[in-house]
Amino acid sequence: MYRTEDGEDIFIIDGHVHFWDASKENQKNVHGAEFINCFYAYHTSLSPKEVQWTREKFEKYSAEQMYNDLFVDGPDDMAICQPTYLYDFYTEGFNTTERNATMVEKHPDRFILNGAFDPRDGEEGLEALHALSEKYKLKGIKLYTAEWKGESKGYKLSDKATYRYLETAEKLGIKNIHVHKGPTILPLNRDAFDVADVDDAASSFQNLNFIVEHCGLPRLDDFCWIATQETNVYAGLAVALPFIHSRPAYFAHIISELLFWVGEDKILYGSDYGIWTPKWLVDAFMKFELPDDVAKETGVSLSRQAKRKILGLNAARLYNIDIEAKKQQLGLLHQVAAE
Amino acid sequence: MNMMQTGRVSEVLARLAYVTDPELDEPVTELGFVTGVDVDEAGSVRVGFRLPTYWCAANFAFLMADDMRREISALPWVGAIQVELGEHMYAETINRAMKTGMSFQDAFAEEADGNLDEVRQIFAIKAFQRRQLALLDYLAGLGYGVPALLEMTIGDLDALDVSPDGRKLIGRYLERRDIPGAAGPSAPAFVDGMANGLHADTYNAHRRTLRRVTVNVEFNGALCRGLLAARFGEPDPSLPDEPTLLDFVRRVVPGGTTAPH
Numbered sequence: 026m027y028r029t030e031d032g033e034d035i036f037i038i039d040g041h042v043h044f045w046d047a048s049k050e051n052q053k054n055v056h057g058a059e060f061i062n063c064f065y066a067y068h069t070s071l072s073p074k075e076v077q078w079t080r081e082k083f084e085k086y087s088a089e090q091m092y093n094d095l096f097v098d099g100p101d102d103m104a105i106c107q108p109t110y111l112y113d114f115y116t117e118g119f120n121t122t123e124r125n126a127t128m129v130e131k132h133p134d135r136f137i138l139n140g141a142f143d144p145r146d147g148e149e150g151l152e153a154l155h156a157l158s159e160k161y162k163l164k165g166i167k168l169y170t171a172e173w174k175g176e177s178k179g180y181k182l183s184d185k186a187t188y189r190y191l192e193t194a195e196k197l198g199i200k201n202i203h204v205h206k207g208p209t210i211l212p213l214n215r216d217a218f219d220v221a222d223v224d225d226a227a228s229s230f231q232n233l234n235f236i237v238e239h240c241g242l243p244r245l246d247d248f249c250w251i252a253t254q255e256t257n258v259y260a261g262l263a264v265a266l267p268f269i270h271s272r273p274a275y276f277a278h279i280i281s282e283l284l285f286w287v288g289e290d291k292i293l294y295g296s297d298y299g300i301w302t303p304k305w306l307v308d309a310f311m312k313f314e315l316p317d318d319v320a321k322e323t324g325v326s327l328s329r330q331a332k333r334k335i336l337g338l339n340a341a342r343l344y345n346i347d348i349e350a351k352k353q354q355l356g357l358l359h360q361v362a363a364e
Numbered sequence: 365m366n367m368m369q370t371g372r373v374s375e376v377l378a379r380l381a382y383v384t385d386p387e388l389d390e391p392v393t394e395l396g397f398v399t400g401v402d403v404d405e406a407g408s409v410r411v412g413f414r415l416p417t418y419w420c421a422a423n424f425a426f427l428m429a430d431d432m433r434r435e436i437s438a439l440p441w442v443g444a445i446q447v448e449l450g451e452h453m454y455a456e457t458i459n460r461a462m463k464t465g466m467s468f469q470d471a472f473a474e475e476a477d478g479n480l481d482e483v484r485q486i487f488a489i490k491a492f493q494r495r496q497l498a499l500l501d502y503l504a505g506l507g508y509g510v511p512a513l514l515e516m517t518i519g520d521l522d523a524l525d526v527s528p529d530g531r532k533l534i535g536r537y538l539e540r541r542d543i544p545g546a547a548g549p550s551a552p553a554f555v556d557g558m559a560n561g562l563h564a565d566t567y568n569a570h571r572r573t574l575r576r577v578t579v580n581v582e583f584n585g586a587l588c589r590g591l592l593a594a595r596f597g598e599p600d601p602s603l604p605d606e607p608t609l610l611d612f613v614r615r616v617v618p619g620g621t622t623a624p625h
Contacts, residue, residue, distance in 0.1 A: 056453070059418035062595070066417065070590035171419075178475065208419045212477040214468065216486060217421035243387070243587070246490075246580040265583075272586050278579040286576075322575075 026357055027100040027307050027336070034357075035311070035333055036348050038340035039095060039104035039303055041203070041238060041263045041295025044128045045120035048085040056173070057114035068300050071267035076305055086299055088128050096135060099303035101296070102355065105137040105340065107167040107203055107238075113174060122157060134354055137344055139165040139203065142194070144186035145174050151193055158197040164344055166199050170222075171207025178211055182226035191230050201343050202226075203261065205238045220244045220251060227255040234343055236293060239264040240283060249286035259343075260287045262335070263297035269309045277319045284325035293343075294336045307336065372403040372441065379435040380411070386424050386484060388585045389491035396592055397428070399450070407443040409436055414450045416591035422454040423480055426468050429458055485543075489557045490577050492540040496554060497574035499537045502530055510567050519549035 027035040047061035065083050082090075095101040106125035110118045118124065122140045129136040140163045142154045157163065171179045180187060182204065194202065208217040220241050227235045240260035241248020252258040260283050268276040283292055294310070296303040315327050341348050352358045380398055381391045392398055392413065400412040411432055415425060429447045436445050447462045449455045461471035468480050503513060506526070518541060521534060541547060545559035552561055562570055592598075 056418075059451075059453070063417045063419055063591075066591045066594035070594035208421050211475055213422050213472050214476045214478045214480050214483060215423075216483050217423060242580075243584040244580065245583065246576040249576055264587075268583070268586070271590070275579075275583050275586055279583060282576060282579055285572075 026102055027311060029311065029329075033329075035100075036337040036341075036352065037101050037103075037294070037303070037307060038337045038344075038346070039101040039296050039298065040236070040261055040293040040340050041107050042091075042095065042104040042298040043109065043120045043300075044088065044091055044106060044125050045109070045299065046085050046117060046124065047083075047115065047119060051085075051115045051117050051119075053114055053116050057111070057119075060111065060114050060119070064300055067264070067267075071271055072301055073270050073305055076302055078299075083299065088131060091128060091298065092132060092135075094302050094304075095296075095298060096132075099296075100307045101303045102337070102357065103135055103137065103346070103351070104298070105139060105165065105295075105344070107139050107205075108141045109167065109169050109172075109205070110141055110143070111169075111172060113172075122161065126161065134351075137164065139163065139167050139201075140199070141167050141169075142190050143172065143174065144180055144184055144190045145177055147186075151190065154190065154193055155197065158194075158199060163197070163199050165201035165203060166194055167203040167205065169205045169207060171205075179207070181222040183222040187226070188229070191226060191233065195230060195232055200232070201234045201236060202230075203236045203238055206241065206244070216244075218244045220248050223248075223258065224251040224255060227251070227258050231257060233257065234259060236261050236343075238295065240279070240287075240292075245279065245282065249282055252287040252291065258287075259291045259293055259339070261293050261295045263295040263300075266294070266296075266306055266310065267301050269313055270305065273313070274316070276313070277316055280327060281315060281319050281323040281325050284327065284331065285323045289328075289331040289334050290339060292335045293339050310336070366405075369403050369405070372407070372409075372439075373401050375439055376401045376403065376409055376411070376436055379439060380432055382435050383428060383431040384491075385588075386427050386487040387421075387490075388581060388588060389487075389494060390585065392428055392432070395588065396598075407441045408446070409442055409444070410446045410448065411436070412448050412450060414592075414596070415452055416588045416595060418451060418453055420452065422458070422472070423468070423483055425449055425452060425454060426458050426461070426471070427480055427484065429462050430468070433462055488540065488543045490581065492537075492543040493557055493574045493577045494581055495533075495537045495540055497571070497578050499533045500554065500571070500574070502533050506530070510564055513554060514552070514562055514564060514567070516553040517550050518547060518553050521553040522549070 027037055029035065047057065052058050061084055065080060068083060069077055095104050106129060108122045108125055109120045112118050122138065125138055129138045138161050140157045140161060142150055144150070146153065170181060191202070204223060206218055206220055220237065223235055223237055234257050236259040237248060238261040240262060242264055252260060265276065265279045268279070296306055311332060313327065320326055337348065377393060381393045383392045384390055385392060385395055388395065397413045397415060398411065399414050402410040413428070413432070429449055432447050433445050436442055449458050452458070457471055469476055469478065500513065518538070522538060524534065526534070544555060544557055554562055556562065556570055
């Protein structure tokens with residue numbers, strides 16, 4: 026919980042966390058090394074100095090560390106584990122559903138475990154999706170469209186094969202599709218970060234929610250346009266939010282554009298842990314106010330209610346979480362009453 | 365290195381300053397992408413460059429390398445040219461293409477289904493929109509109202525008597541004015557990305573489109589600089605001394621209407 030200066034408790038659902046292993050032992054090749062190098066550059070370039078980790082810790086952190094960073098030291102009440110497999114880069118995978126499950130099983134009340142699929146896995150992959158869904162009662166799926174697989178350097182949501190998987194997800198009751206757009210879309214002569222395929226899939230699958238992680242960055246402009254047309258497209262704040270520390274003016278512009286085009290009911294907080302830690306992010310976000318000139322130009326406001334929604338209520342709606350019941354279950358009401 | 369070679373290195377750098385990152389619309393020299401320039405006695409040139417991540421878009425990397433090669437070849441004394449990208453997933457492919465003069469299509473035969481004209485045009489239009497917003501805000505700050513801006517021709521704009529800052533913004537905008545479609549001096553100075561004329565009743569919507577594009581590019585620029593600094597262990601660059609386009613948008617520089625924050 027985050028307690029405001031005026032004493033309100035805000036329930037926080039972190040929409041995007043990982044429990045990865047990028048240790049040297051697990052790196053398969055140079056790509057594995059460069060993948061975590063890139064994440065580490067994101068970490069060091071945007072985190073405040075005092076919360077930066079060593080490279081060693083960043084490559085592999087313990088379950089205890091993660092629990093502490095999210096829920097003890099950090100204000101998260103719940104978190105959604107979003108897997109990224111990367112078997113072409115890491116021997117045991119980078120951040121698989123199974124690895125995340127070892128974390129979730131220790132603290133089932135705290136986590137929502139999402140799965141993943143890869144449309145290039147054919148029939149076998151569809152069967153695996155059935156099995157995964159049955160085993161973990163999935164409500165959400167994370168897709169990384171830039172994942173390398175053999176000769177392939179990625180796929181699109183508009184691919185026929187992806188459609189088959191999305192149809193299956195819908196049948197299985199998996200409603201939330203988190204999309205991470207990465208570089209290297211094929212063919213290589215097109216824009217590597219094009220988000221048009223999200224538009225395509227979102228129009229075709231009206232019963233699914235598409236949460237676009239990184240709010241479409243580096244194609245925020247194209248993404249905002251899509252999100253205004255499609256009622257089932259949401260913005261995940263990961264990557265944009267950390268700018269609140271080093272470049273608050275940029276963050277002000279980003280959040281005001283998102284509020285204007287996407288709206289406060291469709292923006293979700295996510296720390297992207299372990300790239301960033303929740304404590305400073307949530308603290309800065311709660312204290313953040315839009316500069317007058319930005320608010321005036323866009324005509325939006327980042328009210329307390331908007332913050333409540335972004336930090337927890339929106340994710341609770343997508344994942345059917347009864348916040349009052351959850352507070353009871355986590356002993357948070359008791360704790361508040363005792364203070 | 366002798367004096368002639370030192371002079372030639374400067375000449376190469378001056379040419380490289382014309383090469384921009386297609387997405388960020390800023391010179392590769394200012395972005396810190398160029399790591400070294402060597403010129404030997406025979407006039408052979410070697411340029412080393414790097415990008416903020418190993419994963420940066422391959423097509424943009426190729427475009428920048430190709431543009432560098434083309435700019436350098438304009439120098440009369442140049443012999444062999446070697447443009448070398450370091451630490452990138454496609455470094456080998458791109459460097460080989462640069463060495464042998466291959467086109468993008470040939471270099472990426474199996475992973476491409478055409479040339480880079482379309483993607484280049486998409487980002488050239490975004491650059492055009494971003495430059496237009498900076499200029500519109502600057503002119504609004506000088507007191508030009510919407511009707512005056514809509515009536516202004518390319519010739520009128522070019523003839524405006526403004527400060528050096530303003531002149532620079534006009535120059536940058538006019539460099540890109542032909543991107544949506546070729547236009548003569550009597551054509552309207554300001555059009556949308558499809559070369560359509562602007563109208564008073566849709567002017568605000570147009571401005572918001574420009575704004576969205578601009579915010580995105582500014583943000584990506586900041587991200588790229590941060591990632592580059594972190595990757596190569598250099599100090600995080602502070603905000604540049606020169607006003608950025610975002611400063612013009614936020615009106616914190618001369619011509620703006622509010623004081624700096």
